[in-house]
Structures are given as structure tokens and as C-alpha cells.
Amino acid sequence: MDLKTPKIWLVTIYIGKTPDYLGLWLRSCAWNPRFNWLLLTEHPPEGMRLPDNVLWRPTALSEIKRILEAGSQRSICLSAPYKLCDYRPLFWLLLQHYRLHFDFWGYCDLDVVFGRLERFITPGILSAYDKIYAYGHLTLFRNSPLNNIAFVFNTDGLAWENVRRQENNAGFDERSGVNHIWRRYGLPCWRDAAAAADIDPQFNALRVTRLFGNREPQLFFVENGAVWQGFFDGLGRWRVVEYAYIHFQKRSLRVRPASLQADRFYFSADAIDALPRMPSGKRELRALLGDAAGLTWRERLKLPRASLRRLKNHFVDAWREFESG
DSSP: OOTTSOOEEEEEEEOSSOOTTHHHHHHHHHTOTTSEEEEEESSOOTTOOOOTTEEEEEOOHHHHHHHHHHHHTSOOOOOSGGGGGGGGGGTHHHHHHTTOOOSEEEEEOSSEEEOOGGGTSOHHHHHHOSEEEEETTEEEEEOOHHHHHGGGSOOSSOOHHHHTTOSSOOOTTSIIIIIHHHHHTTOOEEOOGGGEEEBOTTSSSOOBSSTTOOOSSOEEEEETTEEEEEEEOTTSOEEEEEESEEEOTTOOOEEOGGGGTOSEEEEOSSEEEEOSSOOSSHHHHHHHHGGGSSOOHHHHHHHHHHHHHHHHHHHHHHHHHHHHO
8 A cells, every 4th residue: 555645435314304514525625636425415416517536326325234134144233324323344245235445434414514635635644554543524544454354343332233233323423432432442543632623513613623722713614725713813903723624513504605716714603604814803703703703691601511521521531541551
């Protein structure tokens, strides 16, 4: 494998009517020509130009179930689309089914906009790690017999044999499933949680789920193919933080037509729109964001509990890391 240009394929599945932001998702895929996507949906992306690095194939939930059962030689429960999350560790079987060559394989969500991925997933990281990132919205694996079947290893967390027999989604693709297995067996994983602007769905204002990652007010925007978080510091200076991608889960965002062609666009609480010019100060930024510029008093009451939960998860993960050596 040429580590400078490995063949990387990511699988994205969407069952049902595709969302309005599919056009922006496709556009952000085009900004990353060294990555490739297999897009499986029930309905064709009508009126949208597919980039050269996106392969679309029509599918249905029953067809995906058939492919995964045939490849794994195991029966699985899959009667609802959300259950697909548990089977992401098998998505390399879908790539094989469509006869695609890959050095790395993975999966990602559709409710994301990618930035400059190769600034975060570098040749050095690809050469040193077999698993890159730890969340369902974007994870990569090196294509090898060991990595492709690691999800079946024995663990004191979620067990694959139990997961495949139950209809409810167990979150096997993340913390208590695959991530726990990789920690327990000491498999090489790059876990850069700060790479993603993972937006917390419990707040109207856009806030990342990561502890200590927020400012108020703050602007999430895309400029020339890069994802940014912008804010004014205590001295009124404009500061930015770059992310590999933004994940706006559980939000019904309207896509303004101007954003589909704009070099710069931003995310508000309920829409994605073009951003002709950057705000000149906090007052202008607050006016741009409207009621999403800050938290309501009810939302501020949620902060301590949300922070404690994330802090607990952080220490649990750190302890598991320590135990695995």
C-alpha cells in the first residue's frame, strides 16, 4: 500500500426521503478527492451532481440485511433503519459486495459537512493506526483480517452475539461496543475527539459536546472548503478553530439556496445560509445568530448535568485506557 495515497472508502446509508442538506454533503465530499464514498439510499439524489469520488447505488433495508447476513454467515435483526448503527463494523462487506478496492474502510453520517479531512487524517496517522476516530459520524479502519473481525472479540461490554439478536439499537459502533473492544485488546486507535465539531442537540444554540470547547457567542461556518468555529476573545479579537467536519445531529436544518454555491456559509439553529461577510464584533455576531447566540436560562440549568455526564464518560474511557495498558 502506498501510504501517501491509500484507497479510502466510507459507507453512508440513508433509508427514507433524503434530507435537504444532501447537496451540501455531496459538495463537501468533492472538496476531499483523496477520500471516496459509497452512498446507499432508497431514492436517487435527484437534481444533484455526484462528485467523481461518490458512488451512489439504490438500496433497501432488506437488501442491506441480505448482504450483511451472507457476508457474515450470521442472521441479524434489522427491521428499522436506526438499527444499522450496530452493524457499521460490518460495512466493509458492503464495499466488497460492490467490488470496490480499499486500503481503509469506514462509515459516516449524512448530517455532516466535511472540511479539509487530509489536514486531520494525515499519512502519518494512517501509517501508525488501524482505527481512526471513535464515533459513528466518522470512523476509519485499516483493511486487514484482524481489524475487520475485531468486533466479535470477547468483551465485558456489549457482546456482538447479543447485539445481532436484538431489534433495538445498542450503540455497538461506539463507546460500549467497538471502542471498548479496541481498548481492551490494545489495538492501535487514533481518538482525536477535538477533530469534530459535534453539535449538542439538546441546546438551540450551536454548541460542541466536548468539554471546554465552547465560547459565547460563537459562529460555525465553512469557508473555501474548511470548517471553522469563530468567536471574539476578551480583547475583541477574532479567533478561529478549525475542525475536520461538523456534525449537526437531530436538527432539521433548512438549506438556503445561496449556500449551495457560496464560498462561505454558516450554520444557525435551524438553517444553513450564505455568509457574504464576517461579523465585525460581538454585537454583529449576536445579531446574525439571533436567539441562537446564547443559552436561555432553562438551557443554562442543563449545563452542569450535561458537563458531569461528559466528565464521567471521559474518566471511564481514561480508566479503560489505563486498564488496557
